[in-house]
Amino acid sequence: MLQVHSVETFGTHEGPGIRLVIFTQGCYFRCLYCHNPDTQALSGGTDMSVSEIVTLAEKQKAYFGKDGGVTVSGGEPTIHAKELIELFRALHEKDIHTALDTNGALLNDDTKALYEETDLVLLDTKQINEAKHQTLTGMSNENTLALAAYRESTGKAMWLRYVLVPGYSDDEADLIALGEYFKDYRHIERIEILPYHTLGAYKYEKLGRKNPLEGVAMPSKETIAKAVSIFERYFKKVAVR
Ligand code: SF4
Structure with missing residues (x-):
């Protein structure tokens, strides 16, 4: 059984094409900007079987077209690796x-x-600067970078995702350092910039928690454009979500 937080039936933001998106429960990170803080707790969610999810996917297969499919997001889905191997094989x-x-x-x-x-890894690279990564997520970026290297070594497709947060991940030097770090990777097909937004803020209130980024504004058009122009020096494709 897979611990599922929620399901989105026609997702267009989590990978290519139209997708069934399964959000799993549980995460070890504590990102200050987390839009789904209710997925962080390791317990909770609803149990769904592999066959239930496959049936759901089959019903929607006609809408997936040539690019779409199923994305598992979170929370952190790899906590449920054993169940997901079975699901992805099916x-x-x-x-x-x-x-x-x-x-x-x-x-x-x-x-x-x-x-x-x-088939495709969407790797959330939150900060290349280790100290800032610790501040932003409560964890080291060491394992994330090790995973990127591992994925590259397997020759399989990967997209990077980068949440742009004013004051936390928009420093020009950090964006350049990230580009320099990955510039020789051959299997990163694109990087997606996700401008920080405040739409998830109400969830903190609902959970009785203080929003850690209260008062932080969304990045300006200029900040986003600057990040795009820096990443364009290093990556084949840059998209803003
Ligand atoms: S990794 Fe994702 S789910 Fe986990 S705390 Fe960060 S943003 Fe939230």
């Missing part, structure tokens, strides 16, 4: 594309087997 038997949106923090035999079954 989806591949039905010829359905699989994507995994991950913070990359877990690299072990189970997650390696899962990455083998994953």
Whole structure:
């Protein structure tokens, strides 16, 4: 059984094409900008079986077109690696594309087997600067970078995702350092900039928690344009979501 927080049936933001998006429960990171803080707790969610999810995907397969498929996001989906290996194998038997949106923090035999079954990894690279990454997420970026190197070594597709937060991840020097770090990677097909927004702020209130980024504004058009122009020096494709 997979611990599922929620399901989005026609997602267009988590990978290519139209997708069924499964958000799993549980995450070890504590990102200050987390838009889904209710997914962080390791307990909770609703149990869904692999066959239930495959049935749901099959019903929507006609809408996936040539690019779409199923994305598992979170929370942090790799916490559920064993169940997801089974799910992705079953989806591949039905010829359905699989994507995994991950913070990359877990690299072990189970997650390696899962990455083998994953057509596209959406890797959330939150900060290249280790100290700032710690501030932003409560964790080191060491494992995320190790996962990127591992994925590159397997020759399989990966997109990077980068949440642009004023004062936390928009420093020009950090954006350049990230580009320099990944510039020789051959299997990063694109980088997506996700401008920080405040739409999830009400969820903190609902949980009785203080929004850690209260008072932080969304990045300006100029800040986003600057990030795009820096990343364009290093990556084949830059998109803003
Ligand atoms: S990794 Fe994702 S789910 Fe986990 S705290 Fe960060 S933004 Fe939230």
